[in-house]
Amino acid sequence: MQMIAFVEIVHAATGLVPSSPLNTFMQWLGRSNALYRIAQAIPELHANPAAPLMLACWSLGEVVRYPWYAATAANACPGWLTWLRYSAFIPIYPTGVVTEMVLMYLALPFIRDRGLFSVFMPNNYNFAFDYATFIAVVLLLYPYLWWGLYSTLLRQRRKKLSPPPTAAAKTD
Amino acid sequence: MAVITVKVQSRSGKPVTDVQLDSTATVSDLKKKIHKAKSALYPARQRLTLPPPPGAKSGDVLKDGATLESVGLKDGSVVLFKDLGTQIGYSTVFFFEYFGPMVIYPAFFLFPQIFYPWADKVPEKTLVQKVACAYWVFHYAKRIFETFFVHVFGHDTMPIFNLFKNCSYYYGFAAYVAYFVNHPQYTTPPETQSLVLFALALIFQLSNLRCHIILANLRKPGEKGYKIPAGFLFNYITCANYFAEIMGWVCFSLATQTVSGFLFTAAGAYQMAVWAQGKHKRLVKLFDGKDGRPKYPRRWIMLPPFF
Numbered sequence: 463m464q465m466i467a468f469v470e471i472v473h474a475a476t477g478l479v480p481s482s483p484l485n486t487f488m489q490w491l492g493r494s495n496a497l498y499r500i501a502q503a504i505p506e507l508h509a510n511p512a513a514p515l516m517l518a519c520w521s522l523g524e525v526v527r528y529p530w531y532a533a534t535a536a537n538a539c540p541g542w543l544t545w546l547r548y549s550a551f552i553p554i555y556p557t558g559v560v561t562e563m564v565l566m567y568l569a570l571p572f573i574r575d576r577g578l579f580s581v582f583m584p585n586n587y588n589f590a591f592d593y594a595t596f597i598a599v600v601l602l603l604y605p606y607l608w609w610g611l612y613s614t615l616l617r618q619r620r621k622k623l624s625p626p627p628t629a630a631a632k633t634d
Numbered sequence: 635m636a637v638i639t640v641k642v643q644s645r646s647g648k649p650v651t652d653v654q655l656d657s658t659a660t661v662s663d664l665k666k667k668i669h670k671a672k673s674a675l676y677p678a679r680q681r682l683t684l685p686p687p688p689g690a691k692s693g694d695v696l697k698d699g700a701t702l703e704s705v706g707l708k709d710g711s712v713v714l715f716k717d718l719g720t721q722i723g724y725s726t727v728f729f730f731e732y733f734g735p736m737v738i739y740p741a742f743f744l745f746p747q748i749f750y751p752w753a754d755k756v757p758e759k760t761l762v763q764k765v766a767c768a769y770w771v772f773h774y775a776k777r778i779f780e781t782f783f784v785h786v787f788g789h790d791t792m793p794i795f796n797l798f799k800n801c802s803y804y805y806g807f808a809a810y811v812a813y814f815v816n817h818p819q820y821t822t823p824p825e826t827q828s829l830v831l832f833a834l835a836l837i838f839q840l841s842n843l844r845c846h847i848i849l850a851n852l853r854k855p856g857e858k859g860y861k862i863p864a865g866f867l868f869n870y871i872t873c874a875n876y877f878a879e880i881m882g883w884v885c886f887s888l889a890t891q892t893v894s895g896f897l898f899t900a901a902g903a904y905q906m907a908v909w910a911q912g913k914h915k916r917l918v919k920l921f922d923g924k925d926g927r928p929k930y931p932r933r934w935i936m937l938p939p940f941f
Contacts, residue, residue, distance in 0.1 A: 583817055583819040586891065587892070587893045588814045588817065588894075589892070589893035590817075
């Protein structure tokens with residue numbers, strides 16, 4: 463599913479949906495990393511409650527978003543759905559991001575031990591990549607990048623919901 | 635000769651100051667008068683434009699040498715003012731952004747015990763590593779030399795933020811490239827191959843210098859405005875200087891056989907491609923072959939045979 467979600471970037475880039483392709487790409491990249499290279503690659507993390515919680519947050523977000531797309535496209539979007547689409551993210555999004563960060567943090571010792579996704583010297587390309595260090599830097603940047611996306615959503619919320627929800631639903 | 639009053643306003647319409655001066659005065663005189671009224675706003679910080687004509691977003695920028703009459707400013711005319719922020723000289727920025735790499739790279743070469751503290755033993759540097767270090771230092775020494783003795787800058791200053799931005803870029807990449815080339819576990823490529831590539835890189839650097847000399851001599855002293863560069867590689871490529879620079883770094887990256895070198899080359903090439911496209915478009919638009927203007931010849935933008 464996460465691989466299929468790549469088409470969202472294409473949708474944004476082609477103007478099919480009005481989202482910014484860069485933001486969509488960042489979210490896709492962040493989630494793919496958390497899913498394929500952290501949660502899936504390290505079996506010890508499966509038992510941690512953060513793993514199912516992370517997936518639940520992602521899914522809940524989409525369960526609201528896609529019906530809203532469908533209803534809007536059919537020109538039959540009820541006001542409460544629009545309200546939900548622009549409100550549900552307020553608790554879901556930070557929870558999802560915190561669980562992603564918890565998993566990444568817990569993954570660090572495993573990545574280091576096993577040398578996961580890392581490249582070591584010596585090699586013919588004289589290149590090295592330490593995935594654990596990379597994740598540590600990503601963890602530092604995450605809150606900053608997350609706030610960029612979250613504030614964009616908050617701004618959209620103000621724009622969409624400032625006229626009464628019913629009116630907003632009609633103009634969409 | 636008549637004394638006129640020019641109203642200086644911010645772009646949101648807030649009055650900055652009113653200036654009285656001769657109608658034969660220049661824009662540069664106007665900036666000096668504004669500086670007199672507002673001591674923080676020295677002329678290099680000021681950007682003056684005419685109010686936008688109906689339907690347009692912005693008006694023409696007032697160039698320093700132009701007289702007020704020639705740009706149509708009369709008594710009571712409005713001029714829009716923008717504060718460009720604290721300014722810093724071009725050569726100052728260039729010196730710092732090039733001096734850093736010239737010191738950072740040899741530091742990795744000379745003091746491996748500081749940068750690779752985990753290494754039990756540091757093998758002696760191979761000839762390729764020595765030549766790479768010498769080449770790197772030569773390159774940045776050349777850039778500093780050009781800054782003071784070759785380049786003619788179109789502007790004198792830039793916003794001070796650029797100093798921090800450019801220095802982070804150059805210092806960061808210098809450390810990133812130097813880290814791998816001077817690494818205790820560096821794999822040295824075949825020596826002859828590397829030396830031939832370094833020699834090629836040096837030829838490209840000297841070609842780049844020649845391009846810069848051609849550009850510096852493009853305008854006669856005091857002359858302003860755009861000209862069509864010609865001679866040497868400029869007969870084929872609009873930004874021949876960038877072409878030589880990029881090819882020099884491609885050769886360096888091949889000679890040292892480093893991915894980090896190629897990442898540095900790619901980052902620089904991308905930025906230069908953006909500049910080159912802008913310059914090419916400007917020249918093609920300006921030299922359209924109409925009304926006695928020469929026609930801009932068909933040329934590659936920066937990187938034949940692709941771009």
